[in-house]
Structures are given as C-alpha cells and as structure tokens.
Amino acid sequence: MRPESLMILAALLVSLAGAVWLAASLDAHWQQLRGREAAASPRQVALLRGLGATAWLFALLLCCRADHASMAVLVWIMSISAASCAAAFLLAWRPRAVAWLLAWA
Amino acid sequence: MFPSFRLAMSWLHTWFGLVLGYLLIVIFFFGSLSVFDREFDRWAIPDTRFAAQPLPSYDRMLAPIFARMTPEADELEAARGRVKAPLPETLKPLNWSAYTTHRDPVVGLYAEYAVPGNPDDPEDHVHGHVTVDPRNGRLLRDDQLKIGSEFFYPMHIGLHITWKNLGYWIVGLAALVMLAALVSGVVIHRHLFREFFTFRPQKHIQRSTLDLHNLTGVVALPFHFFFALTGLTIFAAMYLPVSESMLKPQATAAAMAEAQQKHLPYAAAGVPAPLASVDAMVSEAKRRWAAHDMAGEVGYLYISHPGDRNSYVTIYRGGSDRVALLGQAIHFEGTTGRVLYEEPQPSAVAKVNEFLTGLHLQQFEHWALRWFYLFGGLTGCACIATGFLFFVEKRKRKHAAQGHAGARWADAMAVTTVTGMLVAALAILVANRLLPEDLPLRGDWEKRTFWAAWLLSFAHAAWRCRPMRQGLPSPAWFEQCCIVATLAFAAVALNGVTTGDHLVKTLFIERYWPVASVDLALLAVGLLAAGVARRLRLRRSVPEVHVRTANAEQAHAS
Numbered sequence: 019m020r021p022e023s024l025m026i027l028a029a030l031l032v033s034l035a036g037a038v039w040l041a042a043s044l045d046a047h048w049q050q051l052r053g054r055e056a057a058a059s060p061r062q063v064a065l066l067r068g069l070g071a072t073a074w075l076f077a078l079l080l081c082c083r084a085d086h087a088s089m090a091v092l093v094w095i096m097s098i099s100a101a102s103c104a105a106a107f108l109l110a111w112r113p114r115a116v117a118w119l120l121a122w123a
Numbered sequence: 124m125f126p127s128f129r130l131a132m133s134w135l136h137t138w139f140g141l142v143l144g145y146l147l148i149v150i151f152f153f154g155s156l157s158v159f160d161r162e163f164d165r166w167a168i169p170d171t172r173f174a175a176q177p178l179p180s181y182d183r184m185l186a187p188i189f190a191r192m193t194p195e196a197d198e199l200e201a202a203r204g205r206v207k208a209p210l211p212e213t214l215k216p217l218n219w220s221a222y223t224t225h226r227d228p229v230v231g232l233y234a235e236y237a238v239p240g241n242p243d244d245p246e247d248h249v250h251g252h253v254t255v256d257p258r259n260g261r262l263l264r265d266d267q268l269k270i271g272s273e274f275f276y277p278m279h280i281g282l283h284i285t286w287k288n289l290g291y292w293i294v295g296l297a298a299l300v301m302l303a304a305l306v307s308g309v310v311i312h313r314h315l316f317r318e319f320f321t322f323r324p325q326k327h328i329q330r331s332t333l334d335l336h337n338l339t340g341v342v343a344l345p346f347h348f349f350f351a352l353t354g355l356t357i358f359a360a361m362y363l364p365v366s367e368s369m370l371k372p373q374a375t376a377a378a379m380a381e382a383q384q385k386h387l388p389y390a391a392a393g394v395p396a397p398l399a400s401v402d403a404m405v406s407e408a409k410r411r412w413a414a415h416d417m418a419g420e421v422g423y424l425y426i427s428h429p430g431d432r433n434s435y436v437t438i439y440r441g442g443s444d445r446v447a448l449l450g451q452a453i454h455f456e457g458t459t460g461r462v463l464y465e466e467p468q469p470s471a472v473a474k475v476n477e478f479l480t481g482l483h484l485q486q487f488e489h490w491a492l493r494w495f496y497l498f499g500g501l502t503g504c505a506c507i508a509t510g511f512l513f514f515v516e517k518r519k520r521k522h523a524a525q526g527h528a529g530a531r532w533a534d535a536m537a538v539t540t541v542t543g544m545l546v547a548a549l550a551i552l553v554a555n556r557l558l559p560e561d562l563p564l565r566g567d568w569e570k571r572t573f574w575a576a577w578l579l580s581f582a583h584a585a586w587r588c589r590p591m592r593q594g595l596p597s598p599a600w601f602e603q604c605c606i607v608a609t610l611a612f613a614a615v616a617l618n619g620v621t622t623g624d625h626l627v628k629t630l631f632i633e634r635y636w637p638v639a640s641v642d643l644a645l646l647a648v649g650l651l652a653a654g655v656a657r658r659l660r661l662r663r664s665v666p667e668v669h670v671r672t673a674n675a676e677q678a679h680a681s
Contacts, residue, residue: 041320044319044320047320086445088445088447088478089445089489089492092446092492092495093492095345095346096492096495096496096499097495099343099345099495100495102319102342103338103339103342103343103502106321106342107322109320110322
C-alpha cells in the first residue's frame, strides 16, 4: 500500500475512535458501552469530549500529510461522516467491539 | 396558518420532501453511480477493458480522424428545418476538441460545425462525436452505450428529459428543495447533537426508521449541503442566463475584449492555412507546467477554427491531483505554434469557483475520496428512502381505517423509486450482457430495457399494494428485493460467462479493478437485497403487535 493510502486509512480509524469517544460522552451511548446503571462523571464527560475532538483534529493532520490541502479537507469531512455513521451502527449492534476504547475510564 | 415556526418547517419538510423526494432519490442514486461512471463504461463495453491511456499523438493519430468526422445525422436533420436555403454538402468545423481523464482507456473526440443561413441564430451549430482507441486509432462502434457516462450520468443531471432542457430545470428545482429540506430538517430535529450517533434498531419500526433518517441525514449533512449547492452553481449560468438574454451585447463585448487581451482571434479569417505541429505545442505546454512544478498530462485539447489562418490551440492540464477540474491553460497560435497567452494563476474568486465545481464533478485521482463520495450519495438515498418509509408508517393505519388511498400510493411510489430503480439499473446491465453482440442500435435496446423494467416495477408496486387497505405492509417490497438480488447475481454471472472476465480473473490473475469493483458492488447489492428480503419475510410472519406503542411514540416522533 502507498504511504498516502495508509495515512488515509489511519485517518479513518482515528476518526472512528474520535466518534466513539464523543458518543460515549452522551448518557445513552455510555450506557450502551458500560451497561444499564452506569453514568459518566462530569470529569469523564469532559475528558471524552476532549479526546474525541483531539482525535478528529489529528485525523485532519493525517489527511493533510497525505494530500494537497484542498483535497485533504474533503477527505477529512467525509471520513468524519463515515466514521460517525459506523460508530452509530457499532454502538447499536456490536458495542463490545469498541468498548475497549473506554478501558481507561 | 401555523401555530409555530417549527410546525411550519415540519409541514414543509414532510410535503416537499415527499413530493420532490421521489425525484431527489433518483438524482442521488444516479449521481452516486456516476462517481464510477468510467468503471460502468468498462463493464458495459468489454472491448475497452484495458489500462487508462494518455492523450495520443495529435499529428499522427487524431488529425486524420478529426478530418473524417461528420456531424451527427439526427442533429443535421433537425438543423435542415431551421435554415432557409439547403445546407452545403460539408459543414465547416468551428472547433475540434479531445477530452480524456486519468481513468479513460479510450479518448472522446468532439467537433462543432457551423450551420450557415439560420435567420434566428447566426451562431447556430451542430455537433459531431467519436470515441477512439488510442492504442491503434480504431473508432469504437457508435451504437454501443457507455452505460456509466452516457446513461447514468445524464440521468443524474437531467433525467434524460432533453426537451427545452426541462430535465436540467427539474433537477435544479429538486436541488433547491433539497437545500430547503436540509434546513427545515435541522430545525425540526429535536436533539441534533444528543442523538447524533443514535440508532435504535430494537425499538418499534417507526422509531428506528426515523433514527436512520436522522442519522443518514445528519452525519453526511456537509456532503448533502455542498452537493446540492454546487449542483446549483454548476448550472447557474443556465438557470440565470443574463449573458445570453439581458446583457447579451455586454457579454459579447467582454468576450471579444478578453480574446483581444489574450491575443486570441475571436472569429475565423476565412483564409485557409495549415495547422502547425500540435504535438510540438503539447510538449511545450508540458515543459511549461513542469517548470511551474506542476508536471502533468493533457486533459483537454481544443482547436478553434481548424484549417483557418486565425486558428488557435488551447491545451489544458488534466486536474487529476487537484480538486479543480482542469487548468493551467496555454494558448498557441495555430499556424505557427507560437505561444499566444499563458493563463495566470486564477484569482481567489475563480479558485473558490473552481474548487466548488471540481469537488462536485470529481475528475481528480483519489480513490479513497471516490468511495467516500459513493458513501455520501448512498446515505442521501438511505435518508430519502427512510423518509418515505416513515411517512407511510405514520399514516398507513389511519388511512386504512378511513379508506384513504394516500399512504397506499405514497408506498407504491416509494417501492418504485427505491427497489424499482435498482431493478431498472440492474436490468440495463443484464440486458447489456444478454443482447446479441451485433444487434444494430444495441444501446437503444439497452435503454428501452431500463425504462420497461422501471415501468413494470411501478405497475407491480401499484398492483400489489392491496394489503395496505387493511393497514398491512405491501408485499411488493419483499418481491422486488428478491428480483434485485436475482438480477444482481445474474449480472455478475453473465459478465463472467460472456466476457471471461470473472472475479477470479479480474482480482487475482489479470487484476483489473474497474470491472472487478463493479462486480463486487453488484455482489454486495445482491447480498444486501437478499438479507432485506429475508428480514421482510420474517416480519410478515410475525403478527403486528406494536400498534399501541406506535401510537404512543407518534406524538414523540412527529
């Protein structure tokens, strides 16, 4: 695989992790990942949102490394879209597959 | 009329979304397929299944082909009706051009010919077009249909309604309504951020349908918004033709002034003169691009007034590494090959315009983005389709109880534009592989199969909607899913049998992605349709027990 393609694949995976963290900062999805009774503390929520936003920004950096800036912005926006959609389906159908992203919390 | 702004927006979203949605889903779907138009072309015309080629030599290969080209017979026939005196035996070419992209094994040649003696339009002209195999200069049969770029793509931009450009206007109107639907959709969405990632498949069908509608609409919102917007700006000059109507004298004067500033002759001199070596101009253009650190291939070659003393040649760089379509044009004097004018870097405004046009027309070389666009387009289709389902689901029992036909027709139309459209698109591919190879006007028969299949699926949907009178789901969904699965698998099998390019070969032996990816996508469609059909049959065997929950959620969901 060409290094640019690897970079874009990495951007997509980082966007997916970011989407899962951002989703986990919402009560409904935290419960999907952690079981019915759990609720995230305000500190955890802030941390999750910070992590999610950082991941999405990092994905933008990866896209910029792979392509001309005008192209990179398009790739980044679409990779966030695709990752958010994938996160929603994973949380609904296979929450265990992404629960490890919250192992630290 | 409405007690609140939100209710007004909700009304707008519901009714405009429903009525124009039937159009929008067609535009979205064929737009999504157009992302891979060249790949469908390869699938449909097995003779052209070879690697993409750069523009061949003009002097040795293209010049004699251009000289032999003639106007399209049907356009010539129509032009005869517009002029007073009979047309001359041969028409004078106004310009010749050649267009290729990094995905094209074959190159398209285009010509415009002056039609003299039209009292209503001194600039009246007709077109000529051929497709060339650049490896040997052989012309492709012109009755073969490039299903991607000559059928799916025109469907996307104009629905194949060519009368007075009506199709473009309808698509423009749909794009405008799309923007309104997006804005009103955001207004009526109660929890845009809180439910950003929300999909609850275990809840009642009406709730999970709305979840999917919101999810597919919201996550790809920037895509939907920018594609509707840029779709409109690309055709802005056609929708608001000020330079053709109100400001025609000023526009003509501006065009002449611009030509003069660039030292480009505006009109033919009427004095014949031979063209200098175009290949030499091409190498000069490539040298200049490389000097600007933008080495590249020719994307578009344009020759104005060929064979005239005032001819000039414009060479555009193929924009495969930029979002902008084509650029860095260099103009040459036709008779000498001297550089007349090199276009400077575009202004900031022109750059934005090129970016917006280029992002929609996507001729760049970026496979990841291409697949992302397919994803964006298909989320649009999913968003519209779930919108239909929600509309019907919300009303079907009430309408059944009242004896209303509204929900029944909305559902039949939804079947036609969701599964029916898939049936039609697959039918044209199957017909492409089944029709005899030497059938005259083969492409026209393929088109007829497409329209016939679509019409039949509508008839089927209308005929089978009877159970909806009792508030039950229409069996047409299940039946058409089965047809979709059958046709998709049949198309893959037929491609393997009739051309020998089966997936084992295109993936592992002689790798050829254009055909392999169409086959893989067809397999995915077939599996998905079979999966949906299975679920629908399971659902049909379970009696409807959720009526009360549905009513309880209705208040919440609306």
